[in-house]
Structures are given as structure tokens and as C-alpha cells.
Amino acid sequence: MSSGLVYDKNGWLFENPQENAVHDISIDDINQLLCYAEQEDARAEAVKHALAERNEAIRNGIDVPEMDYVLEQSLMMRTEGTVIQMPYGLHIITFPSKGHLFRGEIQNYHKSIPSLNRMLKDGMSNKEKELIRVIAHLRKRQFGRLIWKINVVPYWEAEISDINFDALAQHYGLATHLMDLTNDFKAALFFATCKYVPETDSYRPLTQGGRQKRRCAIRIYLSHTRLDY
Numbered sequence: 001m002s003s004g005l006v007y008d009k010n011g012w013l014f015e016n017p018q019e020n021a022v023h024d025i026s027i028d029d030i031n032q033l034l035c036y037a038e039q040e041d042a043r044a045e046a047v048k049h050a051l052a053e054r055n056e057a058i059r060n061g062i063d064v065p066e067m068d069y070v071l072e073q074s075l076m077m078r079t080e081g082t083v084i085q086m087p088y089g090l091h092i093i094t095f096p097s098k099g100h101l102f103r104g105e106i107q108n109y110h111k112s113i114p115s116l117n118r119m120l121k122d123g124m125s126n127k128e129k130e131l132i133r134v135i136a137h138l139r140k141r142q143f144g145r146l147i148w149k150i151n152v153v154p155y156w157e158a159e160i161s162d163i164n165f166d167a168l169a170q171h172y173g174l175a176t177h178l179m180d181l182t183n184d185f186k187a188a189l190f191f192a193t194c195k196y197v198p199e200t201d202s203y204r205p206l207t208q209g210g211r212q213k214r215r216c217a218i219r220i221y222l223s224h225t226r227l228d229y
Helices: 027-059 069-077 126-147 152-159 165-171 185-193
Strands: 083-085 091-093 100-105 194-197 202-205 217-223
Touching: 027 100, 027 185, 100 185, 126 165, 185 194
Parallel strands: none
Antiparallel strands: 083 091, 100 217, 194 202
């Protein structure tokens, strides 16, 4: 069976991507997305290799063609491990930028929202919601003070880049206003089809339960198919 993926004239996988609508996709569609992921991985690696060769040539005193500043910055942003300063002052480490952003979910939620927002239930008063936010922020603050005692953390901030404590808190399971996304389709596919088991600290594949097979979801937040940088 041929793939059912259809792209509009602007290169988006589905029309009106902001609607967060549900689209069923086939195994062939998944294989096609995996193929796109392999292409993006190869292109990101090629950009990284080309910039590494250019920088090595400059260090060795070899003349290299001048590069447009905007193009150079664009390539740097797409190269894994480059420390750059953002306009608002923070230093960050880049990762391979690709044409897609995904989020894998083990069931088809009505909408995707950060963990802290999920704690704010309908019917709560503004005071109750604010109390939940304050407690969450106090926990993140205490978490930051705790991990600062680990030597690598102050070293990292002093020598490498700034530290996003909210992102670290998110990684360790604290409620935040952040939401996990990945530009690796294979990573999203894993988290959409495997469930974490706390008792064994491991993941297991989702299985058919009852009469209906559980529906998992891969949210495609940015799905533009242009791969040229």
C-alpha cells in the first residue's frame, strides 16, 4: 500500500497544523517518516562536518571563502555542541536543528499541555491555582539549590554555558511550564509506543488491552519538509 501522507503547497504534512487535529497514519506512513528522519540526520551530520573542516582550516591558516554572516550563524545554530550567546544574554549549547519537531504520547490526549498546567483543574479558584504555582516554583528553587552542590553544575555554568534549571527540573519529574519536544522522530516514536514502569525503572511496549487497542499519538508540532539549510 502506498503512503497516505499528503503535503500541502507550503510543505506542511497536514493542512492547518495549528488545529491540533487527529490524523490516523499507517505503517507505511511511519516508515516514510523514518526515512525523512534518516535524511535529516545525514544532512545535520554533513553540516556539522563541513563547519568542523572550515574551522580547522582557519586554525591552520588556510584561506577559506568568506561566508555571509547570516548564513554562518544559521549553520552554527544547526551544528551540535556549538556554544552561542542568545540575544537576551544567555549562553546555550546548540543541537542539530531539523525540519520537524515531535512529541510522543502513550495515548491520544485532547490537547498537549505542560505538567504544571495539567495540575490546574477546571473549577479551581484563582487562589488554589496560584498556590499550586507557588509550591511548584518553590520546589524548583529547592531543586536548583540541591544540584548546585554537585561540582559539575557550577563548573558547567562558569566554563561552558548557562544552566536552564527549569529544564533540569522537568527532566527529573518536577512540574514545570515546559513541555518535552524532540526533533528525533525515532525518539518520539519510542515514547508514543512504550510505557515507563516505575517498579523496574524500565520501559515496556504498549500492548492490546481489553477489546480495543490503545491509541497512541505523535504530535507533530513543526512539520515542514524543506531539508535545505
